[in-house]
Amino acid sequence: MSIQLPTYPQPDERGRFGRFGGRYVPETLIPALDELQAAYTEARNDPAFLNELERLLKDFVGRPSGLYLAQRLTEHAGGAKIYLKREDQNYTGAHKINNCLAQALLAKRMGKQRVIAETGAGQHGVASATAAALLGLECIVYMGAEDIRRQALNVFRMKLLGAEVREVTSGTSTLKDATNEAIRDWVTNVRDTFYILGSVVGPHPYPAMVRDFQSIIGEEVKVQHQALEGRPVPDAIVACVGGGSNAIGIFAPFAYLPEHERPLLIGTEAAGEGVESGKHAASVAGGRIGVLHGAMMYLLNDDEGQIVPPHSISAGLDYPGIGPEHCLYSETGVAQYVPVTDAQALDALQLLTRLEGIIPALETAHAIHAAVNLARTMRPDQTVVVNLSGRGDKDVAEVMRLLDLGREQDAAPTPRTPEVLA
């Protein structure tokens, strides 16, 4: 029996999650989006496609990823049991590969030989380049100049995998601008190019399709939590939110449960130097409704409609918007979105590393911080599942630079002890 892709009550047939989402793109792309939607609808009902996807997720990616009880982190927090959903165990190191393989399979099925992708942290770029190499597709990845600096290791991996990395120097030279450039490429080459979008953002059907491909994360949690705890639904789930794909992947299978059965769903937004500082990427806490990259969502933009450059210590969260389904969850109270600062994330990264021997991605570290704080307020018979969206290999050089900077300023002889451990 092959896997099934879940169906959810949102979005509506126009691609709206409530008032969010939609298709605000140049007319050139509308027929391509219709074509994509038709191809996806057909593929998701075709056992041949689903069998191939299942085979790759199992044998190539290594799914299912573990649901691991973090014993020492749990003791440290002193409350609910903290489980880690180990997306860092996936081949290529993050949840991004789930979606990339599925979209690349779809590209191949649609007869498109050229794929393009945008990337911030480089994880989506690496996953796209990997899927392209596996399936024999030409791959071009757009990446901001600033992110190319921060993520040199991933840039090299993409090139090694045979992808062309195109440096983007417009705007803020980060993820938002790489996304603009990828969309412009798609507008130009739409007839023979498939755009592998990396998160639950962009025009319909991307937010719905990427969610469906990522919801394997939450579906596995149900089965694993049942085996470990005797019930399928944890008490709380925490995940970091850039565009929001790892968070939707673990939230969606629970988000449409009746309210009294639903776990507490917490998304962590990158608060950078603090929401008040203006240097952050917290679109719910510090943004307002607007349109970017083809969808209506919470967005960092000024009162003239110009996008406000976001800031985060982690390239993968450095995005001025948040996926439309998250906007609906936030507006209706299905999930809550909390800001976590750069400093808190850096501390949480060290905390998890020292207590559990797991170096998380800087993105993921935002979720770890909130999960520890939350678990502390809960009972020992309760559970918190953190989506461990990716591993920190890509970030070690940047973290080393940041901790060294801190050391110079503090004139301290050794790396400082994380605040939460002190």
Add this chain to the structure above:
Amino acid sequence: MTATLIPTTPGAARLHAAFARAKQEGRAAFIPFMTAGYPTAQAFPAVADALLGQADILEVGIPYSDPLGDGPTIQRASEQALAGGTSTRHTIALVKELRSRHDTPIVIMTYVNPIYAVGPREFMRLAQEAGVDGLILPDLPPDQDLEIADLAAEHGMAVTFLIAPTSTPARVKLVAEACTGFLYAVSVTGVTGTREGSALNEVPAMLALARQYARVPVAVGFGVKDAETAAQVAQVADGVVVGSAFINAVKAGQDVGALAASIREGCTQH
């Protein structure tokens, strides 16, 4: 342009009249584009004056931080204008100032986010007060948001949506029927910007399709850069839009008025 043309608003009537005048003179309407506040807020009015001296309709772009449908030329112009302090409300003020000196119809090109940020109703009120005749909305397929078009009409303005070579007949019909000012046909699959050689091969077929449904004049833009490419387009279209070529000319310190005069000449229909 067809005999059944019914202007729905004062703005639409003024745009239709401009197309009709050009036609009487044996030309396709010449529609130059310039980014507001480019090269600087101070220098922009003189550039706009030079274009208005030749234009049948002037298209003024609100500089935007994330212009999805634009190539590098207009994108860089937007960045420069934004850095100089020109944004949404300032663009409308610049148009108001041009209006006090010129009778030529003026339309505003804008992505939708600035409209939502100012508030659709407030945006339309300001634009109407400034004498804007119409709006061109490159990232708003007409079936996305019916409120914008309704509000524009309520405020006396026309709206223009776009079709592309990839548009299916059903899409062309939907877009054409939603346009009240003119229909804007994008000549290529791609973003704005001049191109090597002339890549206008897809235009005739697209226009033939558009004319089956359009009750308004049909203009063509993207990639038109000189009198020669304008002449090609003018054989099949009611109007010719030229943007990046003028930004390049401003950047190079060339005589914008002279370039505009030569392209206007190229718009002659045979």
